[in-house]
Amino acid sequence: MTTEYRVQDMTSEISEKLRSLSHDKFLDYYTAILDVRLKTYFEKLSKEADEYHPFIGSVSDHAGEYILRKGKRIASCSTLLAYHGYADRVDEEILKVCTAIELYRHSILIHDDLIDSDDLRRGGKAFHRLFSNEYDVDFGEGTAVFYGNVLFSKALAILVETGFKKDLLFDVARLLAKGYWEVNESQILDLLFEYEKPSIEDWEAMASKRAASLFKVTMLTGAILVEAPKQEFRLIEEAANHIGYSFDIQDDIIGTFASEEQYGRPSGGDIVRGKKPLHIVYTYQLAENGERGELERILTAKKVEMDDIERAREIIKACGALEKAKTRSREHAKKAIDIICETSMNSSAKSFFNSLINYVSKSLDWYK
Numbered sequence: 001m002t003t004e005y006r007v008q009d010m011t012s013e014i015s016e017k018l019r020s021l022s023h024d025k026f027l028d029y030y031t032a033i034l035d036v037r038l039k040t041y042f043e044k045l046s047k048e049a050d051e052y053h054p055f056i057g058s059v060s061d062h063a064g065e066y067i068l069r070k071g072k073r074i075a076s077c078s079t080l081l082a083y084h085g086y087a088d089r090v091d092e093e094i095l096k097v098c099t100a101i102e103l104y105r106h107s108i109l110i111h112d113d114l115i116d117s118d119d120l121r122r123g124g125k126a127f128h129r130l131f132s133n134e135y136d137v138d139f140g141e142g143t144a145v146f147y148g149n150v151l152f153s154k155a156l157a158i159l160v161e162t163g164f165k166k167d168l169l170f171d172v173a174r175l176l177a178k179g180y181w182e183v184n185e186s187q188i189l190d191l192l193f194e195y196e197k198p199s200i201e202d203w204e205a206m207a208s209k210r211a212a213s214l215f216k217v218t219m220l221t222g223a224i225l226v227e228a229p230k231q232e233f234r235l236i237e238e239a240a241n242h243i244g245y246s247f248d249i250q251d252d253i254i255g256t257f258a259s260e261e262q263y264g265r266p267s268g269g270d271i272v273r274g275k276k277p278l279h280i281v282y283t284y285q286l287a288e289n290g291e292r293g294e295l296e297r298i299l300t301a302k303k304v305e306m307d308d309i310e311r312a313r314e315i316i317k318a319c320g321a322l323e324k325a326k327t328r329s330r331e332h333a334k335k336a337i338d339i340i341c342e343t344s345m346n347s348s349a350k351s352f353f354n355s356l357i358n359y360v361s362k363s364l365d366w367y368k
Contacts, residue, residue, distance in 0.1 A: 014090040018081075018348045023355035030080065031073045037099050038068055045154070059147055062130050067106045069122040074356070075218050076101040082222030082236065085349030093162045097172075097225065100158035101218055104176055107151035108183050108214070114144045115191060116273060152180060164225050172221050179217035182209035193276040203281050211251070212244025228344075235343050242336035243357060249329035250360050252277030253322070257313060268309035274299040278328065282321035291315045333361045 017029050042064030050057025076098035083094045112118075113126035120126060128144035156176065160169055186209035189198075193206070219240045223232060255270045256279065270277060280299075284292060295315050298308045316322050340353045 011090045011092060011095070014080075015084065015088075018084060018090075018352065023352045023359070026352065027072055027074070027077060027356075030077050031071075034073050034076060034095070034098055034102065035068055037095065038102060039064065041099055041158075042067070059143065062127065063106075063147060063151065066110075066121065066124070066127050066130070067102065069124050071122050073098075073102060075105040075214060078215060078218040078353075079222040081349045081352050082219045082228075082345070083226045084222075085343070085345030086223065086226045086228040086232075088346050093164060094222070094225065096158060096162045097164075097221065100155040101221065103151045103155040103158070104180070104217070105214070107148045107155065108180075110144050110148040110151065111184075112187065114141055114148075115187060116269070116275075118269065168225055168227070171224050175217055175220055175224070179213050182213040186210040186213070190275070194274045196276075197284055198276050198281055200278075200281060200285075203276070203278055207245055207248050207278075208241070210244065211248040212241045215240035215244045215247075232343055235339055239336045239339040239343075239353075242332040242339065243353075246329045246332040246336065246357065246360055249278050249325050249332070253279060253325060253329075256316070257322075268304075268306075268312070271298065271309050271312045272304045277325075279316055279321045279325035282324045283316050283319055286321050286324070287315055287319040291319065330361045333357045 014030070014033065018026055021029060042060060046057050046060040046064065049060040079101050080090065080094060080098055084090055109121065110127045113121055114128045118126045119129055126144075127147070128140040131140035131143050156173055159173060159176070162169065164172075186206050189202070189206040190210070193202070198206070216237055219236050220233065223236050228236075252270065252275075255275075256268060256277065259267050270280075280295075283295060287295065295312055298304060298312045301308065336357050337354050340350055340357075343350070345353075
């Protein structure tokens with residue numbers, strides 16, 4: 001009885017905080033609440049896994065530590081906001097779904113770090129690197145592949161055990177499955193582009209199934225489970241697409257221009273790996289022949305020094321590619337805000353989404 005009241009009090013408090021706090025303070029507040037739930041979930045999961053085999057229990061412990069590193073729970077918060085936007089409330093069942101969304105999100109991140117050969121994630125070792133010292137690189141990478149799949153399966157398991165109507169849960173499970181294969185298809189293209197020079201159209205095709213797919217999954221999940229009006233789904237999907245494009249462009253700019261202190265991983269990693277984010281694609285279009293050749297040499301070099309990274313940054317900025325990519329991100333952000341305003345979500349949800357999107361646009365000013 002006491003636990004039930006405590007949960008109810010918390011859900012009421014979340015709704016009140018959403019109405020009263022700025023988007024950044026609410027996101028911090030929500031993240032703290034969800035982290036408690038994630039910690040409890042992984043404690044139970046690790047205990048169950050340990051009964052199967054102690055090593056699998058330790059892998060679960062590592063996964064919990066990886067997911068609980070300091071960060072913003074933007075993905076699952078988007079689910080919560082879409083739900084609250086139509087229900088004007090938060091309940092225990094949607095918070096369980098938010099936990100599932102974070103597992104879904106991190107199943108993708110584990111694989112993303114592996115394919116990109118990243119050593120760090122949020123200031124700690126990338127998941128596949130957690131096992132490399134005690135065993136070897138192959139073991140760590142194999143474990144990351146398998147446990148990323150485990151997290152996706154666990155996300156679905158949490159989802160279907162919630163108290164929502166079965167037909168709604170079926171729709172959301174199908175949405176997650178579609179989002180998962182879309183993200184994996186986009187990652188194949190992202191990997192391919194390390195070996196080719198993509199066109200603007202190629203980049204758009206890849207990006208349409210990356211962050212855009214993630215936001216479609218997270219926002220539509222909330223809308224489906226609250227049984228929002230069917231005509232709203234098209235608006236939410238369009239807004240999610242534009243949010244995803246804006247976030248992707250911004251995140252890629254951060255990956256190229258942010259310091260290790262800002263980003264939590266080595267600076268200029270995308271240049272080292274020869275990746276082709278939008279600002280690189282624009283550089284191929286806008287730079288002079290000599291600078292294009294110089295950039296191509298850097299992107300295809302087997303060893304890239306810090307001086308090379310700085311030179312690549314100079315070329316990207318000098319030809320106007322950075323500014324053009326930032327403008328594109330802001331255009332998508334504006335379209336997302338306009339579409340969010342067309343929905344019938346409540347003012348608290350609209351205000352949060354708009355503030356979050358505006359924050360992304362303003363953060364682009366940090367990189368000049």
